[in-house]
Amino acid sequence: MRAIVWHEDGRVRQAADWPLPAMEDDEALVEIRAEGVCMTDIHMIRGTLDFAKPPWVLGHEMSGVIAAVGSKAKGWSVGERVVVDPVVACGSCSHCQRGKKYLCESGGELGTTYGSGGYGQYVAVKPANLYRLPDTMSFAEGAMMEPLNCTLGAVERAAAAIAGGSVIVFGPGPAGLLFMQLARAYGALRVVLVGMEEERLAAGRRLGADRTINLQAESLAEALKDEAFDVAIEASGSVQGVQDCMAYVAKGGTIVLYGLNGSDRPSIHSDRVVGKDLTIVTCISAPLLWQKGIELVRAGKVNVKDIVSHTLSFDEAAAAVNDIAANRFRPVKAMIVHAQAEEENDA
Ligand SMILES: [Zn+2]
Ligand SMILES: [Zn+2]
Structure with a gap:
């Protein structure tokens, strides 16, 4: 072959x-x-x-x-x-x-x-x-459907927090662009996408992000002030992304750890997870959700074509x-x- x-x-x-x-x-x-x-x-x-x-x-x-x-x-x-x-x-x-x-x-x-x-x-x-x-x-x-399957698995684990909540997604790569659309499909009221490349952030806006933040142009502190999110999703594969999730997730909120950053440097302070009453979820595969992913695309809830x-x-x-x-x-x-x-x- x-x-x-x-x-x-x-x-x-x-x-x-x-x-x-x-x-x-x-x-x-x-x-x-x-x-x-x-x-x-x-x-x-x-x-x-x-x-x-x-x-x-x-x-x-x-x-x-x-x-x-x-x-x-x-x-x-x-x-x-x-x-x-x-x-x-x-x-x-x-x-x-x-x-x-x-x-x-x-x-x-x-x-x-x-x-x-x-x-x-x-x-x-x-x-x-x-x-x-x-x-x-x-x-x-x-x-x-494969990258959609993995991100969908994580979203299912955070579904209750996403529904009716606010979501911030770090990393506008394929995973981040799937996450923001899934968050929308699962009932998020506000979705913010954070990244460093304008082309990718523009794709995020076309695919339904309420707001994008380009870290080359403005800092998170300037852009978000004291806004906090019910769900913070790390899809950038960076230690900084993990730390930003910790900083911008609301008390009682949920962090989705998805990107691998290859670092063995500790990036989560466990006392802050306890003190902020956080839930942390991950996903590497979701064997039971393949058909659901196909249906979400067929129903027009997730646009994978434009990614x-x-x-x-x-x-x-x-x-x-x-x-x-x-x-x-x-x-x-x-x-x-x-x-x-x-x-x-x-x-
Ligand atoms: Zn892959
Ligand atoms: Zn086995």
Whole structure:
């Protein structure tokens, strides 16, 4: 198959004849049509997250079309449009049985820790990892269901505080842009988005933020004075973002910790969590909420399409991913769109 492969030299390159992932009898083979480029992939390429060893086919945000169905895989047929849940698990350990398969010790995530991901033309998965992609949604929207799933899981855990409350979101990347829309969909009365890049903040305003604050232009203290928020969401992946959440969450409020900042410097004062009567929630995956995410997009409550800032053809993808890893290219969200297999055969 064709694949964008991450190699030992810290670069990705196009391969025309990479081995097809093995499909078991109880699995389906999915021909990938869209694959999101996630900062997790970039951290792996840079060597700052050591989830897998190259050579490796990255990519955990994917959608596609069923290309083959194993003899023991039920409920799916060739040609159906699907969203792929990349989390693979044993299904029988205590974590799996409690609906937390992402904690399974014998599992992992396609493209990240476990097997060949969506930077390749095909992935093999069990039917339990597949969701139908409605005809009204594009493959790129389908690939956005993975980042939506993780942010939705966090929002569900903070739902009671969000409903009828005020929300501040730090970090206008894809996660932050999803969080602010989900906060709105879950009944927040006021949503403020904080960041440092005007292009991303402008996207936030188009997607429904009541107010954006550009930290290059004004300080939080100037902008917010003594305003406090029922929910403060850290989606910037910075220690400063965590500290700002602590500073601007209201007494009795909720902090959502989402971005990873790679720092082992303590950034939460536990006495202040107790003294301010705070609730802290997180989320890394929400196995039970995939269909709900699809429905939120289908119902027009969350716009994932306009978060995708750059669409890359397979032939453009390797150079673009290398540029992102080298910090020469900073798209809000890049999406690799694989050509349809038949088109290639015609060529
Ligand atoms: Zn991701
Ligand atoms: Zn398990």
